[in-house]
Amino acid sequence: MQTHFSLEQLADPRLAVSEAILRKCVHCGFCTATCPTFTLLGDELDSPRGRIYLIKEMLENGRPADSETVKHIDRCLSCLSCMTTCPSGVNYMHLVDEARTRIEETYKRPLADRALRALLGFVLPYPDRFRLALRGAALAAPLAPLLAKFGQTGDRLNAMLRLAPRFLPKRTGFPQASVRPAQKPIARVAILAGCAQKVLRPAINDAAIRLLTRLGVEIVQPPEEGCCGALVHHLGQEHEALAQAKHNIDVWTAEIDRGSLDAILITTSGCGTVIKDYGFMFRLDAAYAAKAAKISELAKDITEFLGGLKLPAPLAAQKPALAYHSACSMQHGQKITSLPKELLKAAGFEVRDIPEGHLCCGSAGTYNILQPKIAEQLRARKIENILKTAPGGIATGNIGCMTQIGAGAGVPVLHTVEWLDYAYGGPKPAEIAAIR
Numbered sequence: 001m002q003t004h005f006s007l008e009q010l011a012d013p014r015l016a017v018s019e020a021i022l023r024k025c026v027h028c029g030f031c032t033a034t035c036p037t038f039t040l041l042g043d044e045l046d047s048p049r050g051r052i053y054l055i056k057e058m059l060e061n062g063r064p065a066d067s068e069t070v071k072h073i074d075r076c077l078s079c080l081s082c083m084t085t086c087p088s089g090v091n092y093m094h095l096v097d098e099a100r101t102r103i104e105e106t107y108k109r110p111l112a113d114r115a116l117r118a119l120l121g122f123v124l125p126y127p128d129r130f131r132l133a134l135r136g137a138a139l140a141a142p143l144a145p146l147l148a149k150f151g152q153t154g155d156r157l158n159a160m161l162r163l164a165p166r167f168l169p170k171r172t173g174f175p176q177a178s179v180r181p182a183q184k185p186i187a188r189v190a191i192l193a194g195c196a197q198k199v200l201r202p203a204i205n206d207a208a209i210r211l212l213t214r215l216g217v218e219i220v221q222p223p224e225e226g227c228c229g230a231l232v233h234h235l236g237q238e239h240e241a242l243a244q245a246k247h248n249i250d251v252w253t254a255e256i257d258r259g260s261l262d263a264i265l266i267t268t269s270g271c272g273t274v275i276k277d278y279g280f281m282f283r284l285d286a287a288y289a290a291k292a293a294k295i296s297e298l299a300k301d302i303t304e305f306l307g308g309l310k311l312p313a314p315l316a317a318q319k320p321a322l323a324y325h326s327a328c329s330m331q332h333g334q335k336i337t338s339l340p341k342e343l344l345k346a347a348g349f350e351v352r353d354i355p356e357g358h359l360c361c362g363s364a365g366t367y368n369i370l371q372p373k374i375a376e377q378l379r380a381r382k383i384e385n386i387l388k389t390a391p392g393g394i395a396t397g398n399i400g401c402m403t404q405i406g407a408g409a410g411v412p413v414l415h416t417v418e419w420l421d422y423a424y425g426g427p428k429p430a431e432i433a434a435i436r
């Protein structure tokens with residue numbers, strides 16, 4: 001794609017990166033076929049190619065974001081399916097991240113929109129605030145039908161109430177502690193404790209810790225660690241995202257200095273995609289560039305780490321057929337496609353592929369709150385496709401997807417590592433007590 005940035009504009013390193021990405025796009029439109037929003041809405045401006053044009057116009061003309069650009073960028077899920085499809089290697093992720101930051105810097109959203117986004121950024125990354133908010137949402141759930149009268153804001157609040165679980169699980173069985181030693185450790189790793197996942201399903205990291213400990217891995221979970229910044233990053237709140245990321249970079253760097261780490265393990269693929277991008281996010285920060293690149297290098301999805309270990313013979317007798325839902329951040333963001341399925345098969349599960357597996361389930365961070373109508377269509381389509389495989393359970397690697405598809409699937413939705421922990425001798429999860 002031809003661009004017309006001035007030399008003065010290109011002296012800005014952020015714009016220079018965007019220009020290089022834009023120039024790679026050859027307008028072929030292959031990406032439109034796999035874009036969930038184009039598939040649903042059929043509008044070129046809701047396709048990757050259309051959005052790339054809008055971003056080019058906004059950046060090249062050096063103008064503030066307008067409402068049309070904001071509408072179509074907001075509708076983008078950041079699912080990155082377009083990056084998997086693009087034959088020209090267009091890094092849409094970095095381009096849309098820049099667009100979201102630009103929108104946040106230059107566009108004044110309506111008051112209700114600003115308030116909701118500020119609220120999400122204030123609550124979601126902080127487990128205590130999030131827990132409190134979920135309790136409030138459970139109490140307010142009966143009011144949900146009344147919200148229909150309040151247009152888009154009502155729909156969004158309604159989505160928040162609908163997504164909030166009625167009952168919260170108990171806090172993790174493994175309190176966050178500095179070091180969980182293993183006898184004759186084969187490796188020393190940190191596990192991201194996370195924020196929203198820790199509240200919604202502490203069983204995920206509990207399963208990871210149990211399994212890794214049995215395999216002889218020493219685990220570090222610094223109590224000071226916080227949110228990785230992914231949630232606010234996707235809201236375009238870049239200042240907060242970088243501050244949260246910096247905090248964790250410092251915590252993990254101190255741990256590396258104390259005793260070295262073989263890996264930083266992540267059990268939420270949405271977080272993994274962003275942590276693996278810290279090196280890029282901090283490339284212009286002289287104080288953090290090297291440290292951030294090191295953290296990105298060490299970051300691994302739990303399945304990537306398990307794939308490198310020698311696993312014993314599986315133990316559990318009851319193994320349902322599983323539909324494997326590959327989160328967008330897993331398959332498109334981190335390009336981890338077959339490994340989780342191979343691990344599940346090696347553990348004795350029959351694994352079934354889901355039709356239209358490349359399409360997002362509509363979760364996408366806070367998308368299912370901010371764009372509830374599109375998210376609901378994608379959720380219904382995903383569940384329909386999952387049920388075509390007649391599974392006894394669902395495996396996936398991202399808490400957002402688990403929340404999004406969990407309620408409607410009618411079969412247990414567990415994280416891949418929960419299925420693996422069970423297969424290799426961990427306790428039987430309560431959800432699978434009665435499945436075929």
Ligand code: SF4
Pocket residue numbers: 034035036037038046047048051075076077078079080081082083092
């Ligand atoms: S990230 Fe997903 S929703 Fe956004 S343009 Fe790409 S394919 Fe479409």
Ligand code: SF4
Pocket residue numbers: 024025026027028029030031032048049052082085086087088089090
């Ligand atoms: S597939 Fe790649 S090169 Fe083709 S229009 Fe989409 S982003 Fe541009």
